[in-house]
Amino acid sequence: MLTPRRAAGLLAAAALASAVQAAPRYPYKVTVLVPFTPGQGSGVANMINDRGLICGFLSTNAGYCYSHGKLTQLIPLPGDTWAIPSGLNDRGQVVGYSYSLDGPRHAVIFVNGAAQPLAVSSHAYSVANDINNVGQIVGGLSDVQDESLAYLLTRGTVRLLGTLGGPRRIDFANSINDRGQIVGAVSQPNTPPEPGYQVAFLYENGVMHALPTPAGHTSLATKINLRGQIVGVTQVYNGGIEGTRAVLWHKGTMKVLLDRVADARDINIEGQVVGGYLTGPGGYLYQPGKGARDLNDLIDPASGFTIGYPQAINDRQEIVGYGCNENLCGPILLKPVRDGHGADDSD
Template identity: 35%
Template sequence: MSAARFLAVLLAVMLAVSQQAEAGGKYVYEVFILGWGSAGEAINHRGQIAGRGGGHAFLYANGMVTDLGTLPGNTESAALGINRQGQVVGSAFGLNQPTRAFLYSGGLMRDIGSLAGGDTTAMDINDAGHVVGISVLQVTFPFAFLYKDGLMRNLGSLPGSDRSGATAINNRGEIAGTSGVGPSQGPNGNQAHAVVWKNGHIHDLGTLGGLNSIGQDINDLGQVVGYSTFAGGDFPNENYGGFIWANGKMRDIGAPPGGNQALPLAINNLGQVVGGYNRSGEGRTFLYSRQGGMRDLSSLVNPSRGWTIVYASDINDRSQITGVGCDYSGSCVAVRLDPWYLHRKKFSSE
């Protein structure tokens, strides 16, 4: 069987399972409390989670939460990405301290450097160990970087621009992020577009009709999610919404009933998307899929403890979600949302 055919069959099986989960009963998700940490930021296929809490990055794996500490000379850290091998990336920082990108692997956290000595943050890592993020040049100009084989490379920006940032990398080496449209001091200085770096070239993904768009995540199919202004809109006004970009086209994914201003943060290989949205001035979270449309995420959670999911940062290919949940007492903790079929089978995801 060819690699392409195998991937197609695998995705079909995974999609069928996700549809089973979404149609499985009165609720879709059980809330699993990590027991430590203020926010889950990234989740891999094994259900391991990287996040931040108590001033430090953490890794949840094998039923345990590990404080990853920070880099020498820094006092705080935050984890933002994790791959299948459990390697974690993020940033180390502190008051009046430089922000430095780290890679945690094999029990050790190390500084991966910068483009030119400026503040640097690692945003994501793929299964090959390639890291992307943002590094500041010339005091104020941030640029996207790729860290690969021990070397950090500037990915550049759209022609004429002096700023960019990379937020995600897939297992094909395709990178999603954002680039300025023109020089910071020029007539388009406040404009930015979602972009993809692919095969050494940068591609402008456009907008939903407005001036600006922001790229947030990319899956292994090359589908990108983010948010964009609509025609006549510009940040930070209310005229923006979430998008999926696929096959050369950007599509508005809307918002749950009564809501607007969707801000997608992550997309898995099934095309499921999580993020936040606004409903009557209240920040809420959503789960989007082609078969289920846009739904409020808290409404899909077992209601027995009154959980409200206030932050949904990532979703893996088993439809597990991480972020922050608050229970009926108002206590908010880092959580993992497990689909009901995993919970009922008592399936271990470590």
């Protein structure tokens, strides 16, 4: 027999269950990596590999790497002041550059947190921007002021990637995948000899190709994944920041990811892209077939966090960047909320 008291209990339980089901679920949860500070914040997280190693730089300009709750500050070359990480692979190898105020940059690889010179470090200027799981490194080097040549470094041997015939050499490689495909930007042919006139390139099988770029635009490729999908930006010639769009290149075609002023900074194996808005704080996550969503819509507003901008995403869908909680800011990690079937991307 259902007594009034038991009936009331069942009704209360049903109401609670309904409230739980109605509560919104957010796909990501924010973790603070370095204690937040006021103003510009304590730093930013720039990259993350598939084992959860995170690297970036602090507000003091010092580079760091973070793993399993431990932060290691990177040590520059002797005589330099700062060391900044620019790329890492899943083996935990980290590359970047070492420099001093008003001094040249020197491409380095970090061994136990300390910068070690690379074969390109003997040039007047050099940076290492990425390293793949084979150990190949790409970046830019130069012996002439205000110029740069894109290079590939393999087992100590340096190969210059060449040019597309532009009037001025402001060329650099940004990313390399495990198939040896390289992307970056080179001086654009048939344009004035000014640094801003560049076009995104794909280098594979020893040949450099310009990526599709709308007429009257410059372009830059920032990252390439193992499937050969490339992300970056296009910008109207002399159009200012308002003419910048985040784009995806794949199999000879170009796609604009969202209709607002934004860039594309990283792409994972699933084709998920993160980037930042360029006319204000915030950023987005682009998912194939679903389009772009504001990252601040993917975290619980009750947490008090806001995403200033994202920087990178790994194949586990973890995202790193910069965020704030009221007037305190710093490096953050966004971890997917799991529901037993992977990341929860429900609305």
